[in-house]
Amino acid sequence: MRLGLSFPCVLLLTAALATSVRAEPPEAPAGGTAVVPLGETPSRGGQREVRLDQPFSMVGLTWSGEAPDRVELRPLTEGGWGAWTEAELTSARGSEPVWTGRTTGVQVRATRGGDDVTGELRLVALRPSLGRTPVAAAPKAPAGRSAEPSAAPSPVPEAPSSTTATPRHASAPPPLVRRADWGADERNMKWTPQPTETRAATVHHTAGTNDYGCADSAAIVRGIFEYHAVHLGWGDIGYHALVDKCGTIFEGRAQGLERDVIGGHAMGFNPNTFGVAMLGNFQDVVPTSDALTAAGAIIGWKLRESGVAPDSAVELVSTGGEGSLHPPGAAVRLPAIFAHRDVGQTLCPGQLAYDRLDEIRSAALN
Secondary structure, three states: OOOOOEOOOOOOOOOOOOOOEEEOOOOOOOOOOEEEEHHHOOEEOOEEEEEEEEEEEEEEEEOOOOOOOEEEEEEEEOOEEOOOEEOOEOOOOEEOOEEEEEEEEEEEEEEEOOEEOHHHOEEEEEOHHHOOOOOOOOOOOOOOOOOOOOOOOOOOOOOOOOOOOOOOOOOOOOOOEOHHHHOOOHHHOOOOOOEOOOOEEEEEEOOOOOOOOHHHHHHHHHHHHHHHHHHOOOOOOOOOEEEOOOOOEEEOOOOOOOOOEOOOOOOOOOOOEEEEEEOOOOOOOOOOHHHHHHHHHHHHHHHHHOOOOOOOEEEEEOOOOOOEOOOOOOEEEEEOEEEHHHOEOOOOOOHHHHOOHHHHHHHHHO
16 A cells, blocks of 8 residues: 555635535445546546535545556545545555545545546545444453443344355454444455465554544444445455554454454455554554554464464565565565565555554564
8 A cells, every 4th residue: 555645735726716516426325425426527726626415524536547646635624625635545446545524525636647637536435424333342442431332233244254264263352343343234245255374464554544533433444344345346344453543453354353364455465464454644643552552462362373473574475466565476574563565565554653563563472
């Protein structure tokens, strides 16, 4: 993944110059997601503006042809337009989703080779807060933060099981919020879990915003799940686990905790790795100690259950692919806990998280 960066506000367009389109979602799916082709919106100064009658809280950008070099967006806030944020380009098909908070408008600009290609993109406006209220699965709450359960979720179909499942781990993971409890709609789960042998863990950030409340964390995870599974066509969320800044751990990919299954988080190194993403952007902001400790806790448990010492080194063989630093078949020596940037063309998990990998390793050893 490439890093999403925040920039200072630029000079706002005047009301006379502002160009917008007020669009209704083509359909009204259960999650309330709206998909707006930006080519159908007017262009002004290399940017497109979309306003929706119904509020949304997360945005992703997808495309069908050649990927842009850079995509930026900014949401409409109570005080006007927010800061431009670069959306991380996570695959050949789209960006990572960016949490905007509740809004009804967003401006987008995208370039390729210096040329404006914003009109080639589709804006996906997600409304994950419209999902079920999550139930806390007894996660250990950091000081000053309660973890009281709310109303029980309604039943959803079970995720499909792998035909060649790996053995279940012997011990329970650290306290966390399960998929059913954060509100995963398993009807969107189209990926059949594929077994692997976990030999290492990869640390990520989601590269969105750090400006979220921990009460929003479950909604952010729901949005990432829907976006990965449906709009990028992955069939499930890419990460095995996610951690918010308050230290709450969320179960990610189906069967990815108690069993060893392939994730979708590090091109060339998805087999044999356990992907954990911290919610936020840590290029210029230091991750909280709660987030670092929680990431280390879930990684340490997973590696020990898989027979891997968290402070060991491993040799992994790259499967290659777009965005990988290593060609197919290359043997790469890595720490058992490494960063996405160690194997991919990315700054993920951000410099200030990368500088603190030893804190995650220390927590994993404990």
